[in-house]
Amino acid sequence: MKNILVEIIQSIRPEIQFDTDQDTDLFGLLDSLDIILLVEEIEKQIGVCIDADQIVPENFASLLTLEAFVSSQSK
Amino acid sequence: MNLRFEGARIVGIQLVLPRREITFDSEIDDYSFTPQQSAKLKQVMGYDRRRVVKDGVTSSDLVVEGIKALRESGQLDPESLDALIVVTQTPDYLIPGTSYIIHNKLGLHQDMLCLDINQGCAGFIVGLTTAFSLLNQRGFKRVALVNVDVVSRLVAEGDRNSRPIIGDAAAITIVESSHLTEPIYGNLKVDGARWDALMIPAGGMKIRPSAETAVSVADTNGNTRALDNLIMKGDAVFNFVMQEVPSMIEALMHDNNFDLSSVDSFLFHQPNPFMLRKLASKLGVPLEKMPIDLVRKYGNSSGVTIPAVLCTEFDVSYFRDPKWICMAGFGVGLTWGSLLMQISDLSFVNVMEI
Numbered sequence: 001m002k003n004i005l006v007e008i009i010q011s012i013r014p015e016i017q018f019d020t021d022q023d024t025d026l027f028g029l030l031d032s033l034d035i036i037l038l039v040e041e042i043e044k045q046i047g048v049c050i051d052a053d054q055i056v057p058e059n060f061a062s063l064l065t066l067e068a069f070v071s072s073q074s075k
Numbered sequence: 076m077n078l079r080f081e082g083a084r085i086v087g088i089q090l091v092l093p094r095r096e097i098t099f100d101s102e103i104d105d106y107s108f109t110p111q112q113s114a115k116l117k118q119v120m121g122y123d124r125r126r127v128v129k130d131g132v133t134s135s136d137l138v139v140e141g142i143k144a145l146r147e148s149g150q151l152d153p154e155s156l157d158a159l160i161v162v163t164q165t166p167d168y169l170i171p172g173t174s175y176i177i178h179n180k181l182g183l184h185q186d187m188l189c190l191d192i193n194q195g196c197a198g199f200i201v202g203l204t205t206a207f208s209l210l211n212q213r214g215f216k217r218v219a220l221v222n223v224d225v226v227s228r229l230v231a232e233g234d235r236n237s238r239p240i241i242g243d244a245a246a247i248t249i250v251e252s253s254h255l256t257e258p259i260y261g262n263l264k265v266d267g268a269r270w271d272a273l274m275i276p277a278g279g280m281k282i283r284p285s286a287e288t289a290v291s292v293a294d295t296n297g298n299t300r301a302l303d304n305l306i307m308k309g310d311a312v313f314n315f316v317m318q319e320v321p322s323m324i325e326a327l328m329h330d331n332n333f334d335l336s337s338v339d340s341f342l343f344h345q346p347n348p349f350m351l352r353k354l355a356s357k358l359g360v361p362l363e364k365m366p367i368d369l370v371r372k373y374g375n376s377s378g379v380t381i382p383a384v385l386c387t388e389f390d391v392s393y394f395r396d397p398k399w400i401c402m403a404g405f406g407v408g409l410t411w412g413s414l415l416m417q418i419s420d421l422s423f424v425n426v427m428e429i
Contacts, residue, residue: 012112031296032313033116034296036119036313039349052317052353053321056317056318057314
């Protein structure tokens with residue numbers, strides 16, 4: 001899951017670097033356009049549905065929080 | 076706050092679009108998107124075509140042409156108007172209000188009220204609410220509600236978040252008193268604490284326009300803007316819409332014992348197709364009942380988008396039988412409001428280009 005998310009994020013913002021051993025802070029790096037593209041790609045590639053009220057900063061704050069959120073949606 | 080009006084109806088709506096069309100493809104070099112991002116944004120956000128005025132064209136120019144056309148076609152006698160409400164964020168002058176400029180250009184009679192309201196994307200809801208309130212007074216029988224914005228003139232060329240979707244337009248909605256209509260339900264909310272989520276910092280009395288306020292500065296997300304330009308905190312506005320709009324519509328239905336499935340059409344402000352698709356999904360509204368693609372064809376014209384959707388998606392035949400319409404506006408202020416009303420037997424639904 002984490003690798004897919006990294007690929008998706010880097011397809012949107014190639015300049016964001018990820019450290020495989022640590023969490024990566026996304027807060028402040030992704031603007032609203034990036035989040036929109038991210039949601040679209042997650043829904044398309046991972047097959048989950050993200051509701052309007054789930055697109056909140058808490059769920060997109062870092063790679064780990066995003067991974068936890070997307071995993072919870074795919075269960 | 077919850078609202079309820081009686082004895083008012085919409086008679087007709089005239090949409091005025093600038094003939095000048097700008098495409099995203101023609102401006103793509105102004106932004107810092109990769110080709111892959113551009114393709115996705117076209118698909119997801121509706122970055123495609125938008126209508127904008129030529130240099131020097133003002134809000135009153137659009138409106139005057141629209142009302143003249145209504146007069147010439149016999150669809151409106153301007154002498155019958157008791158009030159002219161102009162909702163705009165782009166007035167011709169700081170003083171006087173644009174309603175007076177329009178009043179002068181059209182040579183309207185003196186026995187009426189001119190009123191200017193500074194509102195954006197909730198402007199159709201705020202404007203209709205004001206018009207319905209006036210119609211509760213005996214002296215007001217017919218009101219022209221004007222929504223108009225030429226925000227394209229205030230958006231920075233390097234603003235990749237806003238400029239690709241900003242369009243200009245005007246809508247003239249004629250509202251009159253009537254004894255034959257169903258009640259009109261609504262709600263309206265404001266959170267002034269978020270006043271700076273959508274703003275133009277310079278140009279008013281707080282920061283006067285100057286050479287300094289015209290200097291463009293780049294932000295961390297690749298946008299370049301000056302203090303003279305529209306600044307939208309995209310994240311804040313996005314979160315606001317996703318959090319507040321679904322609950323507002325649910326409250327509108329619940330508080331008035333109305334079933335969402337009984338609504339014939341949902342005419343929401345048009346920020347972009349993505350947000351509207353998410354709102355429809357959250358509310359459980361089928362997309363056949365909620366147009367979402369105005370931005371892709373004409374751009375986001377702030378308070379004009381709701382009447383613009385009505386005029387471009389429907390004609391008078393759709394309203395021959397009464398239709399329950401749910402409208403929602405949300406934006407600057409921050410303000411969010413909705414109306415649930417029956418619309419029927421419209422005299423005109425026009426789209427004109429100038």
